[in-house]
Amino acid sequence: MKAKVRLYVEHPLGAGQSVPLTREQAHYLFGVMRLGAGDAVALFNGRDGEWLAEVAEAGKRGGTLACAEQSKPLQMPPDLWLLFAPIKKARTDFIVEKAAEMGAAKIIPVQTDFTNSERIRQDRLQAHAIEAAEQCGGTYVPEVTDLQKLDRLLANWPEDRHLMFCDEAEAGATGGLTGAAPGPWAILIGPEGGFSEAERSRLTALPQARVVALGPRILRADTAAVAAMTLWQQALGDWR
Amino acid sequence: MKAKVRLYVEHPLGAGQSVPLTREQAHYLFGVMRLGAGDAVALFNGRDGEWLAEVAEAGKRGGTLACAEQSKPLQMPPDLWLLFAPIKKARTDFIVEKAAEMGAAKIIPVQTDFTNSERIRQDRLQAHAIEAAEQCGGTYVPEVTDLQKLDRLLANWPEDRHLMFCDEAEAGATGGLTGAAPGPWAILIGPEGGFSEAERSRLTALPQARVVALGPRILRADTAAVAAMTLWQQALGDWR
Known part of the structure; x- marks a missing residue:
């Protein structure tokens, strides 16, 4: 059969x-x-x-x-969250689809100082994650949360969760994941237009945060999401 | 100014x-x-x-x-070709855009035994590559070639060019790029539906070819293209 x-x-x-x-x-x-x-x-x-x-x-x-x-058998993805600032509809859908394929456990749309969209259709994004799981042969569907404010998330950031923070202003920086500790992680993809100064200081002050550069060119948010998840999965996740 | x-x-x-x-x-x-x-x-x-x-x-x-x-100054991308089998229009456009952002030097759409499309609009794809270069701050635009037959390409494969070959049938395989030699490379992304048996034997017989696995889930061709270019750029390209 x-x-x-x-x-x-x-x-x-x-x-x-x-x-x-x-x-x-x-x-x-x-x-x-x-x-x-x-x-x-x-x-x-x-x-x-x-x-x-x-x-x-x-x-x-x-x-x-x-x-x-x-x-x-049930195969859980690693304990990885993907945080991203929603962009145009097609690219937001795409990021959710890619996060499910790449094996994120949870997908968190975040509202940043420079995010244009104030609302998302959580039900529609969750349906995209389901469809991607059906396609990619996964046995798990990541939860897509409602839109959350980045400053509030960072103010209550879990002590044991590392944060890989990818920012287009850091293009050309050299930090990678070499030597990074395993455990719960989150990846944060910056919005088009980057983070505000306030956000950037809050992020760099967070002891769990680590800036990771994604090459010398500026990547769109959807490309950056796939590239960052690739680096993480290979270094710390289930691609090892 | x-x-x-x-x-x-x-x-x-x-x-x-x-x-x-x-x-x-x-x-x-x-x-x-x-x-x-x-x-x-x-x-x-x-x-x-x-x-x-x-x-x-x-x-x-x-x-x-x-x-x-x-x-x-002019910044040339590494000598990396991306070969992919054209899929639905939106995803083909997307692969070309991503290849330009990720720093491929040349983009080659290939016709495989299981490729559905017999034709591409080379001029439209080239325009996508230009637009992506404008967006990502690159100073170089990868050439998008006309559709080429995979079997003919492989029959005349340049002796000095390595080939990273990503095949969904290999999901779960463990080969990576560890120890891979620098120099001219190409990445070949399999079509949806995979390669034919004839293609797979030709590929595995090619001394320049190396199978690289992209994790335990099956990736769509567009996701696989970004993930493969990320692994390559980090191991051998200009993300080092």
């Missing part, structure tokens, strides 16, 4: 579990992907690993899948 | 040079960006570094800039 569709569900997964489908899921599986009774679907819920399931009932407005066997 | 616009031009740049503008450039500078006589523009042509220039004449259909002083 080989599944051509991977689907995220909320329902518990386990041997013999019957998984009811929402109307949207039924439309996707039976309308768009043309699956029918007996076809295989790979399911994951972020907690129970990946399970192969079979279509038991297929209807226009719903249906049921029957879990057969576990096809992958 | 501080320029709020960076512009790529074809014309030679140097002290006292007068640079004529095309109709499109004049529209952009004077119509869209609202510059006028005496305003500063940063110019680069990929050969002479970056020059600060002043608007000498501003017209609806053209104009002239006068070069004042060099503001950056």
